Amino acid sequence: MDNKTKNRPLTPPPDGGRPTLKTIAFMTGLGITTVSRALKDAPDIGAETKERVRLVAKQIGYQPNRAGVRLRTGKTNVISLVLTLEEEIMGITSPMVVGITEILAGTPYHLVVTPYSAVKDAMAPIRYILDTGAADGVIISRTEPHDPRVALLTERGLPFVTHGRTEMGIVHPYHDFDNERFAYEAVRKLVARGRRKLVLLEPPPHLTFYSHMRAGFERGLRDFQADAVGFHQTNIDHSLVEIRDAFEVLMRSEDAPDGIVSGSGSGAIALIAGLEMAKKKLSEDCDMVSKSPSDFLRWLRPEVMTMYEDIRVAGRELAKAVIGHIDGQPPETLQSLSQPEFQPPITRGLRA
Amino acid sequence: MDNKTKNRPLTPPPDGGRPTLKTIAFMTGLGITTVSRALKDAPDIGAETKERVRLVAKQIGYQPNRAGVRLRTGKTNVISLVLTLEEEIMGITSPMVVGITEILAGTPYHLVVTPYSAVKDAMAPIRYILDTGAADGVIISRTEPHDPRVALLTERGLPFVTHGRTEMGIVHPYHDFDNERFAYEAVRKLVARGRRKLVLLEPPPHLTFYSHMRAGFERGLRDFQADAVGFHQTNIDHSLVEIRDAFEVLMRSEDAPDGIVSGSGSGAIALIAGLEMAKKKLSEDCDMVSKSPSDFLRWLRPEVMTMYEDIRVAGRELAKAVIGHIDGQPPETLQSLSQPEFQPPITRGLRA
DNA sequence: CATCGCGACTGTATCGTTACAGATTTGAAG
DNA sequence: CTTCAAATCTGTAACGATACAGTCGCGATG
Numbered sequence: 170m171d172n173k174t175k176n177r178p179l180t181p182p183p184d185g186g187r188p189t190l191k192t193i194a195f196m197t198g199l200g201i202t203t204v205s206r207a208l209k210d211a212p213d214i215g216a217e218t219k220e221r222v223r224l225v226a227k228q229i230g231y232q233p234n235r236a237g238v239r240l241r242t243g244k245t246n247v248i249s250l251v252l253t254l255e256e257e258i259m260g261i262t263s264p265m266v267v268g269i270t271e272i273l274a275g276t277p278y279h280l281v282v283t284p285y286s287a288v289k290d291a292m293a294p295i296r297y298i299l300d301t302g303a304a305d306g307v308i309i310s311r312t313e314p315h316d317p318r319v320a321l322l323t324e325r326g327l328p329f330v331t332h333g334r335t336e337m338g339i340v341h342p343y344h345d346f347d348n349e350r351f352a353y354e355a356v357r358k359l360v361a362r363g364r365r366k367l368v369l370l371e372p373p374p375h376l377t378f379y380s381h382m383r384a385g386f387e388r389g390l391r392d393f394q395a396d397a398v399g400f401h402q403t404n405i406d407h408s409l410v411e412i413r414d415a416f417e418v419l420m421r422s423e424d425a426p427d428g429i430v431s432g433s434g435s436g437a438i439a440l441i442a443g444l445e446m447a448k449k450k451l452s453e454d455c456d457m458v459s460k461s462p463s464d465f466l467r468w469l470r471p472e473v474m475t476m477y478e479d480i481r482v483a484g485r486e487l488a489k490a491v492i493g494h495i496d497g498q499p500p501e502t503l504q505s506l507s508q509p510e511f512q513p514p515i516t517r518g519l520r521a
Numbered sequence: 522m523d524n525k526t527k528n529r530p531l532t533p534p535p536d537g538g539r540p541t542l543k544t545i546a547f548m549t550g551l552g553i554t555t556v557s558r559a560l561k562d563a564p565d566i567g568a569e570t571k572e573r574v575r576l577v578a579k580q581i582g583y584q585p586n587r588a589g590v591r592l593r594t595g596k597t598n599v600i601s602l603v604l605t606l607e608e609e610i611m612g613i614t615s616p617m618v619v620g621i622t623e624i625l626a627g628t629p630y631h632l633v634v635t636p637y638s639a640v641k642d643a644m645a646p647i648r649y650i651l652d653t654g655a656a657d658g659v660i661i662s663r664t665e666p667h668d669p670r671v672a673l674l675t676e677r678g679l680p681f682v683t684h685g686r687t688e689m690g691i692v693h694p695y696h697d698f699d700n701e702r703f704a705y706e707a708v709r710k711l712v713a714r715g716r717r718k719l720v721l722l723e724p725p726p727h728l729t730f731y732s733h734m735r736a737g738f739e740r741g742l743r744d745f746q747a748d749a750v751g752f753h754q755t756n757i758d759h760s761l762v763e764i765r766d767a768f769e770v771l772m773r774s775e776d777a778p779d780g781i782v783s784g785s786g787s788g789a790i791a792l793i794a795g796l797e798m799a800k801k802k803l804s805e806d807c808d809m810v811s812k813s814p815s816d817f818l819r820w821l822r823p824e825v826m827t828m829y830e831d832i833r834v835a836g837r838e839l840a841k842a843v844i845g846h847i848d849g850q851p852p853e854t855l856q857s858l859s860q861p862e863f864q865p866p867i868t869r870g871l872r873a
Numbered sequence: 874c875a876t877c878g879c880g881a882c883t884g885t886a887t888c889g890t891t892a893c894a895g896a897t898t899t900g901a902a903g
Numbered sequence: 904c905t906t907c908a909a910a911t912c913t914g915t916a917a918c919g920a921t922a923c924a925g926t927c928g929c930g931a932t933g
Contacts, residue, residue: 187652187653187654189888189889189890190889190890190891191889199912199913200912200913200914201889201890201891201913201914202890202891202892202912202913202914202915203911203912203913205889205890205891206891206912209891213910213911213912214910214911214912215910215911215912218911218912230652232652232653233889233890234592234653234888234889234890235591235653235655235889236588236591236592236597236888236889236890237592237888237889237890237891237918238889238890238891239587239588239591239890239918240586240588240589240592240888240889240890240917240918240919240920241889241890241891241892241917241918242890242891242892242918243918245588252618252619252622254619254622254623260612260613260614260615260616260815261612261615262612262614262615262618262619263612263613263614263615263618264612266604266614266615266618266634267604267606267614267636270604270606270634270635270636271606271636274636274638279633279635279655280633280634281631281632281633281634282618282622282632282633282634283622283631284619284622284623284626286626300539300582300584301539301584301586301587302539303587303631409816409820410867410868435817438816438817438820438821439820441820441821442820442867446869463612464761464790465787465790465817465821468761468790468791468793468794469790469793469817469821469822470821515762515794516762517798541918541919541920542919542920542921543919551882551883552882552883552884553883553884553919553920553921554882554883554884554885554920554921554922555881555882555883557919557920557921558882558921561921565880565881565882566880566881566882567880567881567882570881570882585919585920586918586919586920587919588918588919588920589888589918589919589920589921590919590920590921591888591920592887592888592889592890592918592919592920593887593888593919593920593921593922594888594920594921594922595888874933875932875933876931876932876933877930877931877932877933878929878930878931878932879928879929879930879931880927880928880929881926881927881928882925882926882927882928883924883925883926883927884923884924884925884926885922885923885924885925886921886922886923886924887920887921887922887923888919888920888921889918890917890918891916891917891918892915892916892917893914893915893916893917894913894914894915894916895912895913895914895915896911896912896913896914897910897911897912897913898909898910898911898912899908899909899910899911900907900908900909900910901906901907901908901909902905902906902907902908903904903905903906903907
């Protein structure tokens with residue numbers, strides 16, 4: 170027996186560590202290459218051999234070394250979630266991460282959170298990922314109509330998905346909440362309640378869903394014959410105190426609205442505070458419809474009509490879409506829009 | 522010039538890809554090994570050489586290939602945040618992730634989120650990380666007094682930090698919120714308001730901070746001479762509806778408390794709902810102190826006195842502690858306890 | 874003048890995996 | 904009795920980095 174056959178490890182691998190291809194090769198008496206190809210179900214390996222290899226691999230709990238694979242193939246098995254550190258008060262990230270990991274759990278992918286701080290640095294993490302090949306796919310949010318991140322990722326061919334749409338003529342995977350419809354239905358609801366002077370707490374103008382929400386709001390005004398009260402001093406990215414103070418001023422003016430559409434759950438809190446500081450009462454002087462990513466409004470302010478934006482589901486959709494993109498599915502099949510629906514009130518207890 | 526010197530790449534590396542040690546070696550005319558050691562500031566490399574290498578490396582934006590390092594050295598540069606998928610309603614994860622990444626941003630570490638689903642599977646992600654060497658350090662939460670994860674990680678020598686303490690005689694890094702003091706101060710506050718029949722919405726009994734919070738509560742009762750009303754039907758892990766219904770029953774009974782200590786912000790919501798369903802009024806019939814990881818209670822129910830648990834800071838502390846542990850600092854220097862403080866009310870606007 | 878030590882640098886092997894180009898066997902075709 | 908193709912299996916090199924064991928030149932030492 171010549172010991173030139175380096176590929177066939179006659180030395181038992183220095184056990185104690187985790188099993189590698191070499192371990193399996195030793196146990197089956199096969200070459201490392203054969204084992205590798207057998208586990209990949211390559212066509213040039215005998216059926217029985219594959220079976221044997223699979224069995225042994227399973228028995229000893231073989232799991233490919235990620236560093237080895239990554240070094241050789243460039244495949245990282247990483248999905249990168251790119252986030253801004255300037256967090257929304259109610260922490261939209263939480264359910265998002267949960268949703269994503271729910272999907273990734275059934276795959277070899279890991280979720281890496283990649284943050285950026287200043288708004289102007291939004292490109293930094295993207296460049297980092299591209300330059301270092303840190304991930305196989307990227308999830309980005311706070312999408313803008315002409316988003317340079319989308320342009321760059323597309324140009325470099327790195328799979329990604331956006332939370333929110335763009336308007337740059339690039340067909341790419343996305344998941345979005347139908348903010349146009351949200352605002353439209355909100356107006357319908359308020360008008361049905363007899364409200365006619367409506368105000369919108371809008372998203373920051375540079376984000377894509379700003380125009381969606383505005384469009385829905387204005388279409389609603391036209392269709393249901395209501396009037397808009399201007400309120401562009403603040404948006405949902407401002408601090409709650411700023412929103413509150415600006416809204417108090419508005420509510421004290423003669424232009425005071427009688428119906429509110431709030432583009433965010435935490436913004437709604439500030440609006441309520443401003444309204445109450447102006448000595449107005451919710452439900453009486455004013456009705457409100459708010460988007461809400463969680464339950465607290467329904468519990469604490471049941472007068473507010475809420476449409477639930479399920480961020481956890483969004484996370485799931487986003488994860489499925491990036492993976493689809495990585496797997497080469499056409500982008501146009503990886504787009505989804507979640508439809509807003511009014512939430513029922515919290516069920517009252519059944520006891521006497 | 523002999524071309525045996527494989528280590529000195531005379532062929533310009535097939536550029537187009539990212540720079541590697543080989544690229545720098547080619548540019549400086551040095552060997553790959555020398556470049557590697559120069560960048561590590563090894564003592565056997567000349568000062569001027571180091572300078573040159575560093576300069577070139579910086580110029581071309583060299584960043585070590587993580588897969589290469591990881592394969593060779595086993596160092597992953599990954600911190601794993603182990604989370605349960607069964608999320609608390611208010612999403613504590615969000616600020617936590619933000620806090621952690623704030624610290625990791627200044628280091629070579631990446632944050633990987635590793636979830637587990639069923640409570641019984643809490644060990645699964647730990648075993649996975651240990652078996653596959655997936656991380657250099659681990660952050661775990663929902664700590665129990667005798668936590669098998671802590672035992673296993675300690676035994677295997679993988680650096681970690683817990684959010685919460687244990688009681689197993691193992692000295693390990695942790696960060697915790699002082700729940701004992703929280704409950705104690707809460708009782709003090711309620712008694713100062715003339716409340717004497719107090720109830721505690723407690724954590725689930727298997728978690729360590731259950732006994733902390735209970736201890737503080739009971740010490741407060743003794744020191745300030747108040748009485749406890751039993752309420753063990755539900756805890757902060759139960760659904761809001763369950764908490765509400767159980768609390769309604771209690772509030773309708775002749776045992777109805779006049780002071781509430783709520784161990785969680787979202788639990789507080791349910792308690793308020795239950796109380797109101799029992800036709801009682803906050804502030805009048807009953808006062809409440811609640812722990813709160815966010816601002817919404819202060820905005821929507823300013824009557825509730827809150828102590829803020831800054832999860833973002835917790836994330837920062839946890840990240841610092843794992844890294845310290847990885848760097849070999851003694852565990853006893855990596856323990857921290859954050860002190861609760863009552864939050865001031867939201868500042869009222871300044872305008873007329 | 875050999876030898877030693879030291880400073881500065883370098884080649885080789887290796888981590889685990891896979892692409893690629895063989896190698897070996899078997900049986901059928903000529 | 905070649906020759907060839909198909910079916911299986913295998914060795915080598917490479918991905919990028921580092922541990923280790925050198926090598927080389929040079930001034931000091933005996």
